[in-house]
Amino acid sequence: MTAPAGAPVLGLTGIDTFYGRAQILSGVSLEVRRGEVVALLGRNGAGKSTTIKSIIGLVRPAGGEISFEGNAIQGLEPFQISRLGLGYVPEDRRIFTGLTVAENLEVGRQPRRANAPEWNHEKLFALFPNLAAMTGRLGGLMSGGEQQMLTIARTLMGNPTTILLDEPSEGLAPVIVEQVAKTILDLKAQGLSILLSEQNLHLSTLVSDRAYIIEKGSIRYEGPMADLAENEEVRGAYLMV
């Protein structure tokens, strides 16, 4: 796959993030361009989730800059960042288990945005046929795969231009991971930009244009996904494959 030459949508420059005294991220810089799927690869504890959380504002970086659609967003509250059109799909899904599928979607609803595809129930159910039949079901009574679909659908209800996908394949059966891959490609086809944090190299290879590898809180590799797929040395060094 060739990298599309879109303009930068999301950019991180020199992000430092701490938990207590422990520095989790040091000088993380990366970029997502319009319409692109970018993989952020690394093992557990490397700093993938912290990077994603730093972007959406759930964790406050101590230093560096984050820009999204031309706005400086570091230091903003999560809800402010989300309202700029940046969608967040958390790791471990975080479905509202006591709410029905329809109510889960309602929580995610935001006004439509000029520069992003608009989503409604019909359009979402076309993408996730499973959900259509269970709008009245409680989130807690769904299987892991269904929850993964719902968490993505819920974020789409906010009509985002860009999505942060945190480890969508974790804990899912291989067939479901295939579905996730299809969904990501569908969204990309609709013009969304996606930052995908993953450990699953197979999934990432399948859907991503470019990749970053993060290790001990720093970006160690950056390049087209196709190159990485061929570069056994880098994979071995940072991903322990």
Next chain:
Amino acid sequence: MSGAPHERVPVLEVESLSRSFGGVRAVDRVSFTLFSNELLAMIGPNGAGKTTCFNMVNGQLRPDAGAVRLNGRSILGLPPRSIWRLGVGRTFQITATFASMTVRENVQMALVSHYRRSRALWRPARDHYFDEAMALLERVGMDRQYDRACGVLAYGDLKRVELAVALANEPGLLLMDEPTAGMAPRERMELMQLTTGIVRERNIGVLFTEHDMDVVFAHADRIMVLDRGQLISEGTPMAVRSDRKVQEIYLGGSAVHDGGPA
């Protein structure tokens, strides 16, 4: 496989185990036998009943019907702590260790409980079963980090500590819920090699669930596949892999996992 001098005897026998939740049969008449010196993997799609099955064996959940026997003795209805006393070690999907204690103290706690000294009030805990704890840590390769707090340990190291803790009561059966979840591929293989080695030398039977097919096909002696509460396939990795039904409902087109023979 090392030349196992041990005799293979049935450790865990599960017969016709069933459990429903609100009218839905989560586990439907599942039967299997696990032998000593054997790694038995339980795989299947999400919601297939793996966790339910697992929790009925370890005592967290009571089955509606069926039998569970450990070394020929029924353990049905016993709480987890009593099942542990009968020689069942456990590791968790998300590691469960005592974060405010050192690596060695974590193992010492298991030993203290094993020797029924949990209510001892006077002699400092750190003087209890020191050498035994260190021996276990050495076996899992954590002896050099014995004095670090578990709260600051790397994930892969925590998994090793859990393994040492699980071995403290000299179990004949190990229950491992997604032992390699959240680890890098190479770490996964290392941990499973370590586990396999221990299983062979101590003649332990292991029942584990796992989502990483690379791990399953490389390390399981036998595989069971669950779907909608039922056991749909069981056999050697080779046999299960070539089972049409399994491919269809679980493994899929192999685009997202390594399909090659282990």
Next chain:
Amino acid sequence: MADFIVSLLTGLSSAAAMFLVASGLSIIFGVTRIVNFAHGSFYMLGAYIGYTLVQAIGSTAVGFWAAVLIAAVAVGAIGVVMEILLLRRIYRAPELFQLIATFGVILVIQDVTLWVWGSEDLVGPQAPGLKGAADILGKPIPEYDLALIAISPLVLVGLWALFKLTRWGTLVRAATQDRQMVAALGVNQRWLFTGVLFLGSALAGLGGAVQIPKGGADLLMDFNILAVAFVVVVVGGMGSVFGAFWAAVLFGILQTFGIQILPNSTLVLMFLVMAVVLIFRPWGLLGMPETLGQAHPGPPEQPLRPALPRVRILGGAATALLLALPVAHLVLPQLVGAFTLVLVIEIMVFVLFAAALHFIMGPGGMVSFGHAAYFGGGAYAAALLVKFADAPFEIAFWAAPVGAALLAFLFGWFCVRLSGVYFAMLTLAFAQIAWAFVFQDMPGSVLRTFGIADEFGAPLKITGGDDGLNDIWPSAWAGTRIAYYYIAVGLSVAALWIMRRFLYAPFGYTLRAGRDSPLRAAAIGIDLTRHRWLAFALSGAFTGLAGALFLFSKGSVFPTTLEIARSFDALLMVLLGGVQSLFGPIFGAAALTWLNDLFSVLSYWRFLLGVTIIALVLLLPQGIVGFAGTRLGRRLRLARPEEITA
């Protein structure tokens, strides 16, 4: 039959205030995860503000109900102020600090209310248009009671519609489960929280205002309703508005019939019902299992290590100083006065009390909000033995720790099955019951019911109620100030050392194991419930020992030794000192006892204490001893390099 119906209706009407307060408490907890201790104070404010408004505009029916509603809105607004000024800054702080902060608010509101409305109880005016009595099956029943009966279901339906049918309600329910995720989906949760605080506080205010015609307003309303609201919420199920409704109805009816069977027995009956409900449904009638404490903020506690040489030397020096103090008093009486010795005895009593509470709170993660029950309970056990069995000091003294341990054994059986906030609320409810037991002289009242009198024909008093039990002194050998000083200091230092041994032994480690990971503890064969139960009883014994030292130093004991405020003192001491350190409670108790002593000469000292508490929570979230873990503490060699936390 008619009597029965009338009693039933009376019961239902008294459920109204309970339901309104409990549902507000439940809603606020559900979303913010803060148990708002100031909720009883909001109820009290609702009554006082309502009273003033009814005086001003309440001469007509419309005016009266307008006054009630305005009072509710006003209290809601006060809740909003508290949210914006205080709670917003501490949402990320550990649970306990939030509780302590709202406790500070209680103290502030108490003194502000005293200052504005004075200390006289206010008798509420009757509601215009509802002054008469309706005729039900030939029996009169106040019309106002019927109005109260109608209010609860109306509010219940309104709340149901608000939560189920509006977007705001959906967002609130989502935030109840995962507020971070709600924020990340673009919802400004700040205003969601503020709105919830408004709603919950307004419900408390409404509860206070509607009961003016029945109960008026007084300064004890806050703590009285708080314990009741806790019981209602625990029995109904935390976070369940419907549960709160049914529990309130249950207790309302119970109160009415209870009074007929046995006067002064209502709290005991509530306790019995709660006990029965919790045995069968540990999370209340309609509650869900709580998953509290899973997202524990802050870094994990450091492993226990042997004390550093410098810390040992400091400890030894402090002990030596304590032992030398009476000598100094004899040699230099003008420098070390008798009062100093008295103050040190008092400090050591509370150091022991705080350390005993810390024993289960720190290593066990069991935050007891009602430990005064064992402090006062022990003291009363000893005092009763002296009064009614003429037991000598040497025997009666030890009855305190034994009695307190037995009480903790009984209460603990219920409490240790729960955890987190449930545990806290249950311990508080039990303590309030113990308080009511001695305050209302329950045993005496039972004997009076059977007409049993003393030799002069007067009704029998057992605990003496408000008057307490007096004239209880140590034997002559222990009665001098210096002798008692050595007894108090010697016993408390010994008890501290023994507790420390326990915590370093497998027993204490197992306790911490259960706190760190109940799952893993069960998986290595630990019977956690039983272990926690034993720890609770041990803690009760040490607390009772402190109670004994207190009793014989004062010569008397009053119901105040069991009251909520006393439990909170101990809690505050532990928190101020720092819950993660074994030394924390020692410093916290010393500091707070001294501070209390300093403030108590001032009028409006509660206000000052409340403000101080709030300031400390905002400025020193690690506690005083958390200081040892700072860089400075490390430089002074009070902590190991790896133990730095801030």
